[in-house]
Amino acid sequence: MASEHENMLMSMSPSVLHPRDMTEAWTFKKLLDSDAVYVAGGTLLRTQWESGQAAMPKHLIDLSSIPGLKGIEKEEHSLAIGALTPLSECRKDEHIRLHCPMLVDAIRSIAAISVRNVATIGGNIVSRVGDCLPVFIVCQADFEWNTGLSPMTEDASEWTERLQAQLPKASHLLTRIHLPLFKTTEIVPRRFGAFHKVGRREAFTPSLITVALNGGLKADGTVGEIRVAAGGGQTIPHRLFAAEKLMKGQQINRELLAAVHQTIVDGYKPKPDPFATEAYRKKTAANLIVAELWKIAAGPSDEGRERDDP
Amino acid sequence: MIHKILAERRTEMDLECEINGEPISLDVPPTRRLLSILRDDLQLTGTKVSCEIGRCGACMVLVDGQQVNSCLTMAYQCDGKSITTIEGLGSSEVDPIQQCFLEEGGYQCGYCTPGMIISVKALLTHNPEPSAEDIEEAMSGNLCRCTGYGGIIRSVQKAVSLRRNTQ
Missing domain, CATH: 3.30.390.50 (CO dehydrogenase flavoprotein, C-terminal domain)
Structure with a gap:
C-alpha cells in the first residue's frame, strides 16, 4: 500500500522537464519561477517533501539530462568538478584523493553509500548547509554559475558570507566547482x-x-x-x-x-x-x-x- | 515557442526499464517512488518499507549495479536502467551471500535482511576484498535493530572468504 502521504504527493502529480542544455534549464526556471525547482540527485528534496518540510513543486527541472555537468578534470592549477558529479564518484576520484583528502573525509561522512551514489556534489553545496562547504571555503574553491546571461564565478567563502544575509537567486545554476591545487613553496614549505x-x-x-x-x-x-x-x-x-x-x-x-x-x-x-x-x-x-x-x-x-x- | 519546447521536454507517464532481468513498461507518474512501484505495482514485496527517508536501508535495491534507496528514487530516474531487487538474487538457487547470512546468524526478525544482502552484493561486486573499514562503510546505511551487527559482519566476512575460495 502506498502511504497516505505519498498518495497526497502523487495527487499533485508534478511534471518532470528534461532540458537539453543549461540555457533551456535556466529558461524553464525563469518561466515557471517558484512552480519549478532544479533537481539533480533529488535525495534531499525527496526527504523534504516526504517530511512535509517543503511542498512538492508543480514541475521538476531534471538537471541530469544536461550533458557536460558530470566528471572531474585536473587542470593546470585546479580540479574542475562538475556539479552533477555524484558524491560517491568524488569520494573515489584519484585526483581528489591525492590533492584534497579532506574533501574525501567530508564526503565519506555524508549519509551512506546508497545516498552518495545518487546525491551530487552540487546538491550538497546548494543545500547551503552541506558538509562539504567548510572544505570548499578553506580551500578557496570557486563556484561557477550559469546566470542565464554569462557565467559567473564566485569564491565559496564570499558565497556563503552572502547567504548569511540573503537567499541565492533561485534561477542561478551551479555548473562547476574549481578546487585549487595547493603546492608547497619556499616561503611556505x-x-x-x-x-x-x-x-x-x-x-x-x-x-x-x-x-x-x-x-x-x-x-x-x-x-x-x-x-x-x-x-x-x-x-x-x-x-x-x-x-x-x-x-x-x-x-x-x-x-x-x-x-x-x-x-x-x-x-x-x-x-x-x-x-x-x-x-x-x-x-x-x-x-x-x-x-x-x-x-x-x-x-x-x-x-x-x-x-x-x- | 518556449511552451512547445516545454511540452517536448516533459516526461510522459511511462517508465521503461529492466527489473530482475525482465524488460518492464509501466504507466506511472514520473515522480512515483521506485519503492511503491516495486511493492504496490509489481508485488515485489521483498524490498521492505520502513523509514522512507533513506536512513534505514530496508528498501535497498541495485540500480545499474549500485546500491540505492528505492524510497528516494523516482520513476523517471529509473528510465532505461537495470534494477535488481532481492527477488532477482538467487532466483534459481540461494545466493551465496544469502547462504552466509543463514549460516552465520546474520538475521533475527529478518526485516532488514533483504536490504543488507543487496548492500553486500554491491560491496563485493565493486570490492571483492574489502577491509573491515570498507565493510563498515558499505553497511552503514543499513540499520538492524535485532542482531547487534555481530552476526551480520560475520556473514559478510564469510561471503568474502567464500568468494575468494571459489574463484
Missing part, C-alpha cells in the same frame, strides 16, 4: 589541512558541527597562511576570520591556542536545535580546531594534503 565532523553518532548521521582548516607553515614554524571555517546542522558554514588573524605570523604554542579557542567560541555562530545547544557547538568547534592545530605544531605530517607533482 609545509602545508596542512583537515576536516572534522561531529554528529549524534559515529556514522551515517547528520552533522552537529563541522570544521575545516587549510594553511601552511613557514620555515621558521610560524603560520604563513591559514583559513578556518565551521558549520554543521542547519548552520550556514562561515569563515572564522578573527581566529585566522590571530594565528597569522605566529608560532603555534599553548598561549596562542588558548587565545584561538576563546576567539572561536566568540566568533562561531551556530544555529542551535533540540539536539545540541549553541554553547555545546561553540565549545566542540573550538576543541576540534585547536586539537588539530596542536597536532600540526607537534610535528611534520602530510595530514590533509600531499605534495603536488613537481
